[in-house]
Amino acid sequence: MVGPEPNLTPTSGTTRRWTMHFAALEHSRRDFIRAAGLGSAALLTSGLRPLSAAAYDPADCRLMEFDVSYRTEIASLPRDAKDVQIWMPLPSSDHAQQITGLDIVSPLPYDVTREARFGAKMLHVRAEPHSAPFAVEARYRVTRGQVGIQPGSLPENERSKYLQLTNTVRTTPEIDMFTEEIVGGETDPYEIGRLVFDGIREILFYDSSIPGCGTGDTAWIMRHKRGKCDDYHALFMAMMVSRGVPVRWEQGFPLPYPEGGAAEGGQLEGDCTGAHCWTSFYAPDHGWVPVDVSEGDKLESGGEFYFGRLSPNRFQVSVGRSVVLNPAQGGDPLSSFAFAYAESDGIPLIYALNYENIIKYTVGRVEMA
Missing domain, CATH: 2.60.40.2250 (Immunoglobulin-like)
Structure with missing residues (x-):
């Protein structure tokens, strides 16, 4: 039980914020999750850290x-x-x-x-x-090391491969309505990325009870408002591509964040459980902008780091979906x-x-x- 579904009726005005109304509960999104009994036990991540752990700054780890x-x-x-x-x-x-x-x-x-x-x-x-x-x-x-924005150009003949969706990473009328509400008439790809990053963090919460890396099905994600890394980034990709912004899907593995500079070895096994994903989008005036929406949402503070930067506790093994x-x-x-x-x-x-x-x-x- 995850509590009542939010009211998804778009609001008027220029705030570009997806408004969430919970009957009888006027809490923030995370306060609502706690009030519904979905505290740290239910929200422990299979990736880097639990949502409740806000004592570290991802900018502290350099390499x-x-x-x-x-x-x-x-x-x-x-x-x-x-x-x-x-x-x-x-x-x-x-x-x-x-x-x-x-x-x-x-x-x-x-x-x-x-x-x-x-x-x-x-x-x-x-x-x-x-x-x-x-x-x-x-x-x-x-x-x-820490990854920031990668300056450079995207050749026109390569652009189309970063604008392809799949049978599960797709838009729906509900997703289109959500995108229109938070993006509005913005046309700058960098600003669109920022609005989508913030908007997804506003409506989703990280749910470690979902098997593997998540469903990666944007219709399901938008309906249930929860997910894992695959879900956050599938929705980000669908929304960005719907606005004509190229997106690069990056697939790999997470390592635990090194507390106090100390880190131990470990083991991952399975056919999805231990994996992690993130994306980059292309903005002509900036280059490739990395984002990790799910990691940014896990942190109660400091999540803004993951727009335009990535922490080093990960490695990539492949690119692309489908x-x-x-x-x-x-x-x-x-x-x-x-x-x-x-x-x-x-x-x-x-x-x-x-x-x-x-x-x-x-x-x-x-x-x-």
Whole structure:
């Protein structure tokens, strides 16, 4: 039970704020959540920190360096399998992170390929049924500093690929109405991004009871007003693209925020549970502007940091939604590509029964302000 649905009738005037009316409860959004019994126990994040933890400033962490072991273990394969394929995302160096010491360990031959639209790297392995059990592992070092706005231009011939929505990341009449209410007649992409960032944080709350990374279905998100990182950024993407603003989806993993400059190693496993996503949008007068709406919403104070900046406690492994692998998988496009994907004769293998992903990391260096 999450309490009464807010009244979604647009308000008049120029405030561009989506007004939320709760019968008999005149609290702020977070006060309402607490009053409804959805306090810290229900809102613990599967990512960086719980909503109630407001004692840290994300601007304090300047750099993190950590070693990653990304391992996919194939436990069993169907007896009638003929063509078994595994795809594992591989991180790339860019303005936000440096990847060094890449080492791939595989008992079977492999190729390193790239996704066609955004050029994201991946490891591709083809196996035979009698090969199981076996494991494929990629090891590398990640160095990330704080990420800010990336100046630069967006070539016109590349613009269209950042304006594509999907069958789940889409607009609806309700989303269009919400966008019109908060954005109004604003035409500057940077200001549109700020209004959408603030508007989403106003109407959604982070709900860790939702399985995995969230539904990523904007119609569901707008109806229920809650979600996880996939949900926040799916809605952000749909709203921005509806206004003609290019958006880049970035997929990766979170690390715990280093308190007092100290950070430990850890392990993530699953087919979505431990992943994290964020986006960047393009504004011609600024460049690519990074935003992490869900992390910005978790903080009771300091959330503004995540508009135009990202903290270093994360790493990216792929870009884009509705991902077609290389070579192409037999199944549908993947909604995103954080975890290795496996299939037999074009049919997805069953996670936890046929295979498992295990991501371990060890933090080697932290620099604080």
